[in-house]
Amino acid sequence: MQINVLDSSDEPNATYFYQNSLKDIPLEGSFKNKEFVFIVKHNDTIREKFTLKKVANTNFEGTWNNAQGKSFPVKLSPIDFTNYKSTLTDVYYTDEKFDLIKLKFLEFKKEKTTFYKNKTIDWYSEKHCNVPFFRLGDNFSENSKNKVNAVLEKIHIKNVIWQLDCSTDNNYNTGGGISFEADFTFLNNDLLGFKVFSDYYCGGAYPDTSTRGYLIDLNTGQNYELDHIIAFDKSVTTEKESSFNNWVKYRQTYFAPKLYAIINAEQHFQKPKDNEEEPCDLTDLDKWWNAEGWIYTEKGIEFTPSFPHAMRACQETFLVSFEKLKKYKNPKFKYNLN
Incomplete structure (x- = not known):
């Protein structure tokens, strides 16, 4: 669980996830009489409720209740992040401690093999969500597989974390808040081009979409930005x-x-x-x-001028x-x- 208290506000918030799902569950909160109350509220119904008090300056103790009448004692203590490290800073934030924990539990599995320009493409899934993504297959050189697949894995992890974090206050995160679709756009002996389309609603006024293009050097694994080109x-x-x-x-x-x-x-x-x-x-x-x-x-x-959501047409x-x-x-x- 992550608890956020800003400027001594009496309206803190929190987020937590289960190790078996890794999907964020946001909580709205209040603080009164030295007691924190955090709730999950859907359609005016309180689905879950944490009642917590701070003890020993760093720990929390209290209870958890749900709408079905179940109740459990809760004890929270600070996490030691010594063993939670990330090498993804060149692709994604990953100084977010909450997500560093999720990285420890990700499990990828090869699902199928397809072909693009007679080259094998292996597609992988992740255990906790629905984010398929690819790696270079057998008939690419060993150097290309070693260099490029490391970059592709980082992009895959970034998208997985995005889906696991994509939650709203009105529903539990089932992993359906964001979807991804990858398509190849260029391939020769030196360069691999592809795009990733995302369709997402993670709270706020409206759903949104985005498309990002990638160009990766098959010899070095460098992920080129447009200004490199x-x-x-x-x-x-x-x-x-x-x-x-x-x-x-x-x-x-x-x-x-x-x-x-x-x-x-x-x-x-x-x-x-x-x-x-x-x-x-x-x-x-x-x-x-x-x-x-x-x-x-x-x-x-292909160039697409950037317009805000209200002018997306x-x-x-x-x-x-x-x-x-x-x-x-x-x-x-x-x-x-x-």
Whole structure:
């Protein structure tokens, strides 16, 4: 269990999970007369209730009750995180201590083998949730399997943890709050491109979706970001390699205007007139073109300007051919764009 008390608030909250399911169960709470009360409430019915008091400064003791009348004593003590380590910091947060515990219990199993461009793809599942994902199969080189499968496993773990954490206050987390679908978009002797589509509702006003593209070096296992591949100016940088301010400056000054110009040369975007109720103004560089989705495909790179959820109907994907991008290839990217 994780208990959060902010600024001496009388409305703390908590989350807990069972070792056999690993799925988050959120709790709303109160604090009165030195007693914490945490409840799971669905449709105005209290499904579970923890009543806890702090003892010995670090421990909690009390009871748990449910709507069916069951009751158990509860004793909580701080977790020693000495044995909870993670090597996933290059893929996901993983300084979240709550999730470090879940990593200890994940179990992956090979489910099936498929083929893409005559290459074997092994698909794996995880015991506690429904998040299928792939690894490179037998007819890839041993070097590729060793380097790339380690990266693919980290991506798989990231998605698994996301589903296990995806809970709402109105229902128990059954693992159905988020789904993933992976599709291959590019493969040659050196590079593997794929995309992961996610459809999720983890609380809040609306469900949402997202698509992320990946490009992985089959020789080294490097997971390329877009700025590793395309450079519209020598000041190109990645957020990890430099300061966030430098990344934003490059995006605003060079990336957004140049990408827009390339796409607009074919699309001929028009700015809405003052009397038109048209929110999808794709001529607004500062709003939509600085942070975009991208997917590396056989024909070029697909770019999708980023719109907020309320304007998601405006979202459209544009394919820019490798031929148009060749002269903007990052000199540090050692492969041809084709």
